[in-house]
Each structure stands twice: as C-alpha cells, then as structure tokens.
Amino acid sequence: MAIRVRGKSAWVYSQASICHSKPLTRRRADAGATLSPQAGRGADPGRFHMTAKPLASRIALVTGASRGIGHATARALARAGAHVIAVARTQGGLEELDDEIRSEGGSTTLVPLDLTDYDGLARLGAALNERHGKLDILIGNAGVAGPSSPLGHIDLKPWMDVIDINLTANFQLIRCMEPLLIHSDAGRAVFITSGTASKASAYRGPYAVSKAGLEALARVWAHETATSTIRVNLFNPGPIRTRMRATVMPGEDPMTLDTPEQAAEHILPLCMPDWTETGKVYDYRTRSLMNFRPPV
Secondary structure, three states: OEEEEEOOEEEEEOOOOOOOOOOOOOOOOOOOOEEEEEOOOOOOHHHOOOOOOOOOOOEEEEEOOOOHHHHHHHHHHHHOOOEEEEEEOOHHHHHHHHHHHHHOOOEEEEEEOOOOOHHHHHHHHHHHHHHOOOOOEEEEOOOOOOOOEOHHHOOHHHHHHHHHHHHHHHHHHHHHHHHHHHOOOOOEEEEEOOOHHHHOOOOEHHHHHHHHHHHHHHHHHHHHOOOOOOEEEEEEOOOEOOHHHHHHOOOOOHHHOEOHHHHHHHHHHHHOOOOOOOOEEEEOOOOEEEEEEOOO
C-alpha cells in the first residue's frame, strides 16, 4: 500500500485483497417483507444528543462522501470523533470535505475511487487492514438515480449502471469489509435505501429494483451476522435536499425539504457501539425504526 499525504489527510492507493474467497456460515433469512414500526432497543435516533467524542478511536468508511447525505454523514461521524475513510469519484468534493472536517478538528483518509472498480474496493480493504487492522463503521451511501422511463424503453447499459453502483458495489463492500468489521468490538453497517424500493414507483424501475435488492442484501447480511458483534441496518431518508432529488423531481421546491445535515444526525446513532438492533430500517420521515416482516 502507498499513502500520499495531503495536509493532515492521506490519499490511499492500495494493492492487495482481503475479500472473502469462500462463503461464511449462512443463516436463513425470511422471504418477502413488509414494514412495521418498532420501538428499537438501541438508542433512539430521534433523541440522540452528542456527548464529548463518542466515536473516538473508531474508523468509519463512507461511500459517496463528496456530497449530499454521504458528505453530511462523514462530517457528523468526524465531529463524533471517528477517523473517516471518505470514498467518492469526485476528488474536488473529497478535498472540500477534508477541509471542512479538518477545520472542525477531525481527520480523514481520502479515497478517490469509482465503486464499480470492484478490484479497487478489494485493494482498499487490504489497505485498511494494513493501516488500521479493523473497521468500526460502514456507511453504504453512494448511489445513482438512473433513467426515469418505462421499463421497455430503458437500454441494458443504463440499467446495469444503476445495478452495478446501487447493489453490486454494496455486495463487494460487504465481501471486502466484513473481515475488518469482525475485528471491531462493535461493527456497525448502515445502507441508505429509499421508499421507492417498496412502492415500486412507475418509471423508476432501475432505481426501485436496485434499492429493493439492497434491502434484501442488508437483511441477509444481518441474519448471517446476528450472533456476531456486527449490526446491519438500513436508513430511509425520504425526500432530502440533494442534487439527486433535484434531478428526479426538477419542479419541486428544494427549500421545502430537510437538508442532508438533518438526516445525518439520525444516521449517527445507528453507528454507535451501544446500538443493538439489526436487520431493521430507520424511516427518517416518521422518525421510527421499522421491522421487516413477511407479507400476510
């Protein structure tokens, strides 16, 4: 692994792989699912208040960290004391994030990486293993909206572009980061989903399918790691003032929407060592932890 330093931050260029080459012991997951509200046994995200540095000495990886919810979550984690591994395609956005985190007394490692570079994700896992020997927090935030068209009008390439980033990249993240999360005394993983996954909204096919797949992926992983110290959950932000939202809903007044910073404050508690729930989804709009259950 080679590290190039930018100020107090490090740019990572990694070389080997620690991804699983064999499947782990499997636990059975439920079939289809609907959602029901639940009062979680972990800390309530709606009632979280920052103490000194609750994530001091924790290592957190955030994808899609150059803007939107990923950017805001990276800053929130850094303010809580975590060292943030910020992953994004946009180098300029990463440098802006780095400046902001450093101005608030935090630290980052910047990783300019396209998540469809699956070998690159494997090398990143190896680099983190070499440098830190563990990972405490994984935020799977990066995603693309894809085309808004009837399914029959969508070409294969734009379909695959959405699936590759929104679903397959998260699968590869699980493969490559689980060995590091196992080395944490309280590994936490949060994936950003969407209500479109259950609504199956017309003309949003690639995005809806990718997020439905992501929810199933996260739930399977939660079942598989239920007896470990890893906790896996989903976060549904609903409509948030982001560039992606503006692209999909161009006629919407963005000032009527909550900001990424507001949503990030509700993601933070799911990353805490004392968070105990797994296999659930936190719905930001209703401020409630939802439980998956088979349809009646």
